[in-house]
Structures are given as structure tokens and as C-alpha cells.
Amino acid sequence: MESHTTVKVVLLACGSFNPITNMHLRMFELARDHLEDTGQYRVVKGIISPVGDGYKKKGLIEACHRLEMARLATENSDWITVDSWESLQPEWVETAKVARHHYEDLLAAEQNDDEVDTVKYAKKRRIEENESSAHHSRGDGIHLMLLCGADVLESFGIPNLWKQEDITEIVSRYGLVCITRSGNDPHKFIYQSDTLWKYRKKIHVVPEWVTNEISATHVRRALRRGWSVRYLLPESVIYYIHEHGLYSAESEQKNANVILAPLQRYTDASSS
């Protein structure tokens, strides 16, 4: 075993998950394979954290449904979990704060050997075994990394969407695992940003060799038009969507003329 040199990693994915698709789940698998292949990391857990309703994104359906779909989708994974903390906050929470919350959770769990989590017992136990079978080092402890697509990295450049100090905190304190498709060039984007360049060693770029463009936007469109979405998302999620009549032309109009919470917050801040 080379566990003496491996660092335990927890992957955190933030986003709408409106709805969760096989692509979201694939990102976790790709990230884990990539990190473990370096020989330096051991990925012990994945956390899916759906954004709260306060995000005000167009077509964003209620968090309770998005959470439940994510739970159903991860039922067959022995390492990916869903966390409701972010989605339960009355207002939109900055990603850096979500990361902070989970990092503190992990540190506390490390100390108490007690997971503050709601995952199923079996999964919880497996993950705990994972977490403790790696080396008992207190010092380097556990790393939290933010898992995202190349689009999130590029969104760092959109004015008023991110606070600069949040970007710095995310890349410097936690690190990023960024899944990229052919056609995107995250390295160039990193090079062009002084902040990202400074912390480039904390940004892991994972190439997705097999392009897979399933997006939640496409899934919602297909559902509105009555097209099949089978094999794009887990059966159990499709069943849930039909059962609750989610994703219609009407639901797509939610927040239609509302400004996205981060834009509202930072635009106000900069103009006042």
C-alpha cells in the first residue's frame, strides 16, 4: 500500500441539479479516477449540494424535488452522497461559504469520528471505512476539492457573478477539479487569470475523452416536448419526474424575469 503518501479527498459539487443527469454522476467518476491515478490522492467521498431556491435561476424547480432526485440518482453509488444544507438556506449562499461549511463538517467528523451526515447507514459505514483506512494522519487531514465543469471555471470571468476573494479562497484553500471537454481550453483560461495562475497547482484539469453533452437544460427541453430522456438520467429519476409532473413549459417560466441572486447581490454592492 502506498497509503502513507496519499491524501484523502472529498469532492464537492455545487450546482442546480435541475435535474441531476448521468453526466453529473460521470463527472464524479472521472474525477476520482484521475485523482487516484496520480497516486497522491484517495477519494473517499463525493458530495452533491444542490443550490437553494433563492438562487433564482430561470426554470429552477423547488429544492425538495431536486434533492430527492439527486438522492434517487445516487442510491446505487457507494461513495457519492447528497447534502441538503445549502438548499435549505433561505437565501442563496456563496459557493465559498458552502465549501467552508462542508470543510468544517469534515474536520469535526475527523475529530469525533462521527459523521454529521444523513446518508444511508450502509453508505455511511463504507465511507467511514474509506476515511479511516487511509493513513491516520492528523496533520494533512482531509482535503475538500470543488468539482466542476469547465464552464464554472470560465464563469469566474463573468462580471458580478463571483466575488474575487471567494475565487481566491476556493482555489487556494480547497482546490478545484475541473472536467473539460475537447474544444475547451482551461489551461489558457488559467493562464489568463492571475489568481488562477497563482494557484494553478491546486487546479486539477481532467480531460473527458468521451464527449458526453447531456445537460440538464437539454433534459428539461426534451421533457417539455415529450421526447424520451431514457438513458440520459437514472430510471428512478425519470419515474419521479413523471410521478410529480415536473418540468413543463410552465415550470420553465419560473424566475423568468428575475435577476440571478449573485448578480443582484454583487451589482447592488458595487453600485451602492
Add this chain to the structure above:
Amino acid sequence: MVTHRIPIVLLACGSFNPITNQHMRLFELARDHMHSTGQYQVVGGIVSPVSDGYGKQGLVPAKHRIAMAKLALQSSNWVRVDEWESQQPDWTETVVTMRYHYGRILKEYRQSMGTHTDSSGNTPHLSSPSPHLKLLCGADFLDTFKIPGLWQDDHVEELAGHFGLICVSRGNLQPERAVHESDTLSRHRHNIFLVREWVRNETSATEVRRALRRGLSVKYLIPDSVIDYIHQHNLYTEDSERRNKGTVLRPLIKQAQQLVKSLDN
């Protein structure tokens, strides 16, 4: 109304080594497309894995490919696996496989008509036209018609003219060009349906095997039940990828033999 629609069955031939979610997506996309024409009613789908005689590199035994396809399609209420082609000792021409399935479909149709005819006898209801069988294929399939020695001309004629093709494309002009460049396909272009796949999905069985050989995750690319089966039987390894290495694809040999025969005559 259903009564005026032509019922069709979709047949997909291929290695299915192993079957992937993308294979099953093709069926869903094709069905949605055919329904949207307003003229067709897709009544069934058939997955027909090629027999071991095909001689393709890395092809694992048919019994495994069949078992995996069955597991994958357990949750589908309209696509099923058929073993006939895979059980033939030699590789079977696609057209021959289609003739076999069309024969069966017509027989079933006539039987169901028989139970529906009135006392006077033989007039089947005009409201239920006889079913069509069409070959479902991916974007690169049409290009295979250009490969010298792979297809017999009369087979292409029968496939495109008598049966018909449904080809799922990725938005480039590849299938349109293939039809344009072939006189036979061009002549039957009304019987060739091009379905646009808006979401690019490049999952291929080749990529899945590659990932498996390298110990990488294939979760969410193929169903969990198929992953379990692969691990249980230790199917895709560096050894299995060497199967048939250096072997000439059976269609190339078979077609060449026929050519020699016809020259002898």
C-alpha cells in the same frame, strides 16, 4: 390516429461488445423521430448481436454479449434481444438477418390478422397496414457502404429499397454525404431517415472496453447490471482485446469468395 400509421419494427445489428447506454439511446431517438413524422408507429425494437464468426478484434463470446444485452434491456418495455443471428455458425449478412426477422414479423402479423378477420374470411382490416422493418444504425454506418468488398450491391439495394434505414446523425453532414455519394442510397433516399442527435454522446463500446482494460470507471456509461456481469466474468481484459487480432473480418472473406465463384461461372 394510430389506425393510419404504419407500424414499424427497428432492428439494430452490431457487435454490442458490450451494449452501452448510447446503443439504447439510438432506439429512443429513432422512435421519437419516427413518431414525429405522424406516419409511423414504432411497435418494437430488436437488438441482434453479431455471431462470433464475425472475426472482429476483441469480440467476446456471443453468450456473454447476449447476456449483457438482456440485462441492459430488462427495463425497456419495447426493445428486446434476439439470439438468432448470434447463434449462426458463420457470420450472417445483415440483409439475411433482416429477411429472417421480417419473415417472423409478417407471420405474426398474419396470425393476428387471422384472429381479426370477419366470418366471410380473408379481408384484413384496412386500418392495420402490414408492418415495416427498418435497420437502425449510427452515423458512421452509412460510410461502410463505401468500403470495397464489404457489401454486395444487391444487398445494399435490398436494404435501402425494400427495408429502409434509420440513421442517427450528430449534426455534421456525414450521413447526407454518404447518401449523396452512393447512387443506390440516393435512389432510395426517401426510405432513409436521418435522425438528428442534438446532444453529443460519444460513448462507444470501444471506449468502454478501453476504460475497463485500464481499470477506469464505466459507471453511468453502461447499466450497473452489465458492469456487475463484466466483473463477475472478468470479460474485458488485455487478453480479450487480442482475440481475433490479425484476423480478416469475415464479411471481407465471404464476399471475396462469392466474387471468385461468380467469376468462375
